Amino acid sequence: MARLIRPEGLVEYDSANTEMHALAERRLAGEAEDTLILLEHPPVFTAGRRWKRDHIVWTEERIAAAGAELRFIDRGGSLTFHGPGQLVGYPVVDLGPRPDAMRFVRDLEEVVIRASADVGVELHRSDVQTGVWAGPSKVCAIGVRLMRMRISLHGFALNCTTDLSWYDAIVPCGLAGEGVASLSQLAEREITVEEMVPLVARRFEEVFGRRLEVGQRDWPVPALAIPAAPAG
């Protein structure tokens, strides 16, 4: 049974990252089910394995002073931002012994494109860059890692009501000259994370051909029960 985990509030990045990896280990051992985690983080910049120093515009001190964290992590891609108003999706899914990782990434894009269309926002793929875009602006970043070449880690980050000024601190995904956008900005009305959660879950079911059951069974609640204070 595939499962949807939806922790309330803002989930501190490190504990979410730790629990996601633990869940993937259990998935690999056959002790857990395929799971989609949908959550929000307090402000945090994460640098994937392909990050470069000049992709970080602000100093680490300035980032800390603004109330955000900086983390160096094990996913694909370069730098990105997570924070309040952004729907983060972590699919921990067994892609099987012959994974088509590109297909998986394209499917994640499809989920976001369809869910955004549900609220009237037309988004598209880019020929050159992973992610989901509105014109030249990225609305949803995607970065994935496979554990032992079969269990997916990390995922997508969809800007709903995100304060986009956070992105001034970095060159998102290492792409200079590309902008960022949010669903609310594009729709010219407030489109919240809460509004998007059921739509993304429904479209995930559709694209991946799985039914999701809501439940926390594979997610130790205590690790996530301490929401960090919303910043700014």
Add this chain to the structure above:
Amino acid sequence: MTAVKMPQLGETVIEGTILKWLKQEGDQVALDEPLFEISTDKVDTEVPSSAAGTLTKILVAEGETVAVGTELAEISEAGAETGGAGAPGAPAQLATDDSANAQASSTTSGGADAPSAPASPSAAPPAQPAVARTEEPVPSQMAGSTQTVEPPPDRGERSQILSPLVRKLATEHGVDLGQVAGTGTGGRITKNDVLGFVASRGDSVPAAAGATAPAPVTAPAPAVAPQPTPAVAPQSAPAAVGGGEEIVPVSHIRKQIAQHMKASLEVSARAWNAVEVNMENVARLRERTKEAFKAREGFSLTYMPFLTRAVTEALLANPMVNSELRGEEIAVKHFVNMGIAVSYDEGLIVPVLKGTDTMNLLGIARGINDLATRARAKKLQPDEVHGGTFTITNPGPFGSLISVPIINQPQTGILGFDSVEKRPVVIDDTIAIRHMVYISMSWDHRVIDGALASQFLARVKQNLETWDFAEDLAL
């Protein structure tokens, strides 16, 4: 010595970057232990080792980007226990046999067992070569090998359907296909027929075959095919054959099917009933979405996913049908692993689509297509033919109207789905033309009774006739 190659993480991926070697030259590595990390576009992955031994040489440094299939390192197997005649051919085979070559060695060896593993068959009747060939011209002379007693006959039109692999093999070995007897469905010439023919005339098969197809040393196919025994005098020479009779050796898979079927009849109290189902809604939806579905998914939408979805729900609603008798106890399953009988050129195999209760129509369609495709390519993993809780067989495409399958032990029921065809039916006291099908089930009377079996079939019928499947397809 095993060559470690850049795996392919998808059909469109042509290259990858080495992020990090997790082992250094001289280190010991265990099978499946993470060996290195690669990055392709936005996906990073750990790659598990495909062999156990010593990492003797790293050929591509961290940070370098190379094409899929590029040799990255060498692993020298401890003790060289896998050496011998088969070893030199193995690396070449890894490259062609499986794109994700880091998994290839396990896949290949696993695949070797799959088709011969309990092929828990049902009564789906793929045309059996033995039957088909009795109608063919009487042999005038015997070919010089044991496995094929048919002489080069005058081959009719139906045997002219040749797979690209067969054509290629024939060209490589200089085989005149008119000389080869086909043992496949409808007398088709299979890869093994060609290899067997080559072996019988004394060529060295493995070298050339290894380059294009799984070599006989490790390949799944020979395990289930008539065993070529080249250069051995026919022991049980079909000396007295004549009068339209021929002697065909029983293949390994045939023996397994025979044992499994006979054992099922001996242990179970088989009973049977059937319902007639109006498939009009499903047929129309299929017709309407056919092209868009094919364009998006790359394969055709058949009736099987609809049926599997409907049966899965009916099993959850009637779990005793989804159960297993174990001595004094009955194990009732509240999940569904659906066995789906797939006929292929050498017989019948029942891959299992696990967790159909967690899938919608689209997921089931993709799962069935994947399993059926790999079953016919003989690339199933051993665990993919085990663990079924119920089985569906689908002789419909062969034109069967109604079938009485044999239960796939230790399950309690097997459902047969036959030909969907337009029939006149009475609806509201008028005669209408609708797409109709007979859906039948053989069930074990030790576990359930006729009332439950009928209820279950009625539920399947109701699901197929009333559900709106369109939403699941998202077309």
